[in-house]
Amino acid sequence: MTRLPDRQSELRSQRLLIHAATVKDGQLASEVLASGGVISTVCNSVAALQQALLEGAGAVLTVEDALEGQLMDVLRAYVAQEPDWSDLPILVLAGQGADSVIMQRAVQSLPNLVVLERPVRTASLISSVRSALLARGRQYEVSETQARLRENEQRFKSMFDNHPDGAFIRDLDGSFLSINEAHEYLLGYSLEEFQAMSEERYVVPEFLERTRSAFDGARLGNAQKFHTRKIRKDNTRVDVEVVLFPVVVDGSIVGVHGVARDVTQANHNERRIRYLATHDALTGLANRTMLDDRLHHALEQAKRNDRQIGVLFLDLNRFKQINDSLGHEKGDQLLKIIASRLLGSVREADTVARLGGDEFVIVLEDLESSDAMSAIATAVIDTVEEPIRLENHEVSVSTSVGGSVFPRDAWDANSLLKFADLAMYRAKEQGSGAFRFFDKRMNQHVLERLLTENALRLALQNNELEVYYQPRVNVESEKIVGLEALIRWHHPGRGLVLPSEFIPLAEEIGMITQIGEWVLETACRQSRIWSDMGLPPTRISVNISAYQLSSPTFVERIQRVLGASGLNPCDLELEITESSLMKNLEVSCEHLNSLRSQGIFIAMDDFGTGYSSLAHIKRLPIDTLKIDQSFIVNIAEDHNDAAIVSATIALAHHLGLNVVAEGVTDEEQVAFLKAQHCQELQGYLFGKPRPAAQTTELLKSPKSVFATAVL
Numbered sequence: 001m002t003r004l005p006d007r008q009s010e011l012r013s014q015r016l017l018i019h020a021a022t023v024k025d026g027q028l029a030s031e032v033l034a035s036g037g038v039i040s041t042v043c044n045s046v047a048a049l050q051q052a053l054l055e056g057a058g059a060v061l062t063v064e065d066a067l068e069g070q071l072m073d074v075l076r077a078y079v080a081q082e083p084d085w086s087d088l089p090i091l092v093l094a095g096q097g098a099d100s101v102i103m104q105r106a107v108q109s110l111p112n113l114v115v116l117e118r119p120v121r122t123a124s125l126i127s128s129v130r131s132a133l134l135a136r137g138r139q140y141e142v143s144e145t146q147a148r149l150r151e152n153e154q155r156f157k158s159m160f161d162n163h164p165d166g167a168f169i170r171d172l173d174g175s176f177l178s179i180n181e182a183h184e185y186l187l188g189y190s191l192e193e194f195q196a197m198s199e200e201r202y203v204v205p206e207f208l209e210r211t212r213s214a215f216d217g218a219r220l221g222n223a224q225k226f227h228t229r230k231i232r233k234d235n236t237r238v239d240v241e242v243v244l245f246p247v248v249v250d251g252s253i254v255g256v257h258g259v260a261r262d263v264t265q266a267n268h269n270e271r272r273i274r275y276l277a278t279h280d281a282l283t284g285l286a287n288r289t290m291l292d293d294r295l296h297h298a299l300e301q302a303k304r305n306d307r308q309i310g311v312l313f314l315d316l317n318r319f320k321q322i323n324d325s326l327g328h329e330k331g332d333q334l335l336k337i338i339a340s341r342l343l344g345s346v347r348e349a350d351t352v353a354r355l356g357g358d359e360f361v362i363v364l365e366d367l368e369s370s371d372a373m374s375a376i377a378t379a380v381i382d383t384v385e386e387p388i389r390l391e392n393h394e395v396s397v398s399t400s401v402g403g404s405v406f407p408r409d410a411w412d413a414n415s416l417l418k419f420a421d422l423a424m425y426r427a428k429e430q431g432s433g434a435f436r437f438f439d440k441r442m443n444q445h446v447l448e449r450l451l452t453e454n455a456l457r458l459a460l461q462n463n464e465l466e467v468y469y470q471p472r473v474n475v476e477s478e479k480i481v482g483l484e485a486l487i488r489w490h491h492p493g494r495g496l497v498l499p500s501e502f503i504p505l506a507e508e509i510g511m512i513t514q515i516g517e518w519v520l521e522t523a524c525r526q527s528r529i530w531s532d533m534g535l536p537p538t539r540i541s542v543n544i545s546a547y548q549l550s551s552p553t554f555v556e557r558i559q560r561v562l563g564a565s566g567l568n569p570c571d572l573e574l575e576i577t578e579s580s581l582m583k584n585l586e587v588s589c590e591h592l593n594s595l596r597s598q599g600i601f602i603a604m605d606d607f608g609t610g611y612s613s614l615a616h617i618k619r620l621p622i623d624t625l626k627i628d629q630s631f632i633v634n635i636a637e638d639h640n641d642a643a644i645v646s647a648t649i650a651l652a653h654h655l656g657l658n659v660v661a662e663g664v665t666d667e668e669q670v671a672f673l674k675a676q677h678c679q680e681l682q683g684y685l686f687g688k689p690r691p692a693a694q695t696t697e698l699l700k701s702p703k704s705v706f707a708t709a710v711l
């Protein structure tokens with residue numbers, strides 16, 4: 001690159017260097033020239049001149065007759081050193097030697113050599129020196145401008161060539177004048193190929209018009225930035241962001257400069273992000289965000305066009321078990337299959353969304369009628385229930401579906417979803433495979449539940465709970481041998497509330513452990529009071545829910561309560577339902593075995609209503625089997641029930657278990673059960689559940705409960 005003269009050398013370029021054969025000649029020449037305003041430096045030796053030249057000179061004046069030897073070498077070497085230095089004016093103030101051969105040779109080898117033959121008039125000398133300095137100054141400016149231009153050109157070229165994006169220059173007709181390497185790489189075409197083809201070849205047709213109008217805009221002086229899609233030489237597509245701006249020379253637009261950046265990956269990433277923000281990553285269905293969006297949009301349209309919208313809410317029954325037993329991978333596979341089946345059972349305009357887990361929502365746009373919605377719900381239930389193959393396993397799941405309709409049920413998206421969800425829960429109560437439309441009473445039900453929930457949270461601290469006791473009698477001795485503790489709630493507004501109305505809720509809201517423990521404490525304390533009163537010994541039975549049973553601290557809690565009451569472990573019986581026991585069989589058995597080993601009795605409650613595997617019974621840690629009242633109620637008329645009861649009693653005896661028949665209400669039942677050698681009976685015939693004080697009276701009474709019952 002050309003070395004640019006700096007400001008210092010620029011100033012020095014105005015300097016005249018004088019070299020003379022004698023100091024006196026030099027001095028004299030300098031003074032003469034100074035009188036004409038020419039600044040000069042006198043060099044008294046060739047070496048001094050050589051040094052001064054390197055520092056920059058506008059011209060050299062030598063006062064020499066003969067320009068030869070060392071001086072000539074120095075001057076020749078100097079002018080040959082840099083292109084710019086070749087035009088250094090050298091003036092020779094010569095005497096007789098002006099016409100000498102030596103001087104002529106010098107003139108030939110130094111093109112800018114001017115010989116002034118003495119005597120020279122002062123004015124003429126000054127004028128010659130000045131014009132030499134002036135010429136040199138002009139020369140200097142020109143070369144400097146050229147150097148700057150060259151540098152700018154190189155800067156531009158360097159930027160153009162090295163730009164990481166594809167850069168190009170086109171003339172006003174659109175012909176390519178230049179492209180950089182990145183552009184060649186971007187589309188695969190060389191400059192010559194570009195010059196030989198039309199835009200249609202390398203711009204995707206849908207983007208042609210936009211590309212052309214952007215070029216026209218830039219040609220008119222307006223910079224453009226736009227996205228387009230181009231066709232590579234290998235026919236693949238590339239998304240590019242193009243910036244176009246006019247090339248302006250001397251105030252006129254002479255072409256268009258462009259930079260094209262590959263944004264294919266960035267576009268792909270953006271699309272992916274947008275997709276993930278609105279779709280469920282596992283199934284590809286709409287996610288909650290998209291569902292909300294679609295539902296809002298559908299509602300707006302339906303309101304404008306006076307149309308109906310249906311919302312179906314569903315989840316999968318048994319999904320959790322499959323997920324737990326076969327693993328998450330298979331669970332995911334199953335969800336994907338269900339998702340595609342759901343998509344297959346609705347129209348394209350409808351939306352199927354997964355809300356997470358196994359919950360799905362379907363929005364049916366332009367719903368014709370409720371009947372149409374029922375038909376779709378039924379189709380959904382059927383398609384979900386079809387067997388599913390997961391590698392080596394064939395599984396089946398079922399679903400319950402709830403539905404709400406705009407405008408009948410609600411006008412906003414949230415309520416429609418909430419109501420469909422609510423309806424789904426009610427459908428579940430009907431069993432799997434059911435569909436229910438939302439109706440307003442469901443809302444009432446939810447409200448009531450909420451009120452009950454709040455009230456239940458306060459019931460314990462407000463002393464609204466009470467334990468009632470129901471006698472259990474021995475068939476042989478006709479005596480009360482046990483009492484079942486049954487909870488009651490004295491609701492401030494609703495009066496006496498039965499456990500079936502609040503125990504499931506207490507389980508749901510996590511209050512059952514607290515309530516269950518309170519019942520256990522109260523019953524144990526009460527039993528101890530009766531025993532201290534000297535009343536006949538009775539075993540107290542307390543119901544234990546599945547949640548209590550599976551708690552890791554269950555055994556400790558029972559021991560703590562028992563210890564605090566001072567009750568003998570063999571005076572306590574815990575009643576567990578079949579289904580509670582089966583929920584977490586391993587842990588439950590472990591807990592019950594531990595309690596049994598300490599003398600506590602275990603009864604299986606409601607036997608016959610759950611899993612009812614008689615074969616199973618022998619492996620369970622129980623002492624007593626309580627036959628559910630639903631079998632007892634028709635025992636006299638229903639041969640089936642009678643057969644089941646006799647078989648159960650026989651088997652229980654065979655296994656050494658005590659048997660209690662629940663819900664005994666009449667003598668016929670007593671006679672039958674007696675004949676089957678059922679040891680214990682419980683039912684309204686012998687006494688309804690009653691408060692502790694009344695139970696005390698019953699225990700004190702010398703009369704047989706049988707006698708009372710028969711009366």
Ligand SMILES: Nc1nc2c(ncn2[C@@H]2O[C@@H]3COP(=O)(O)O[C@H]4[C@@H](O)[C@H](n5cnc6c(=O)[nH]c(N)nc65)O[C@@H]4COP(=O)(O)O[C@H]3[C@H]2O)c(=O)[nH]1
Pocket residue numbers: 470485486487498499500503516519543544545575605606629662663664665682683684685689
């Ligand atoms: N129709 C009729 N019914 C009879 C007859 N004899 C007894 N019953 C009723 O049958 C239920 C027997 O209790 P369960 O099977 O353990 O069934 C209980 C038990 O599962 C649960 N429960 C009651 N108290 C508690 C408790 O403290 N904790 C837990 N976890 N559950 C409880 O609530 C269920 C219902 O309790 P209750 O309403 O007191 O209902 C009691 C009792 O009043 C009869 O001859 N005819």
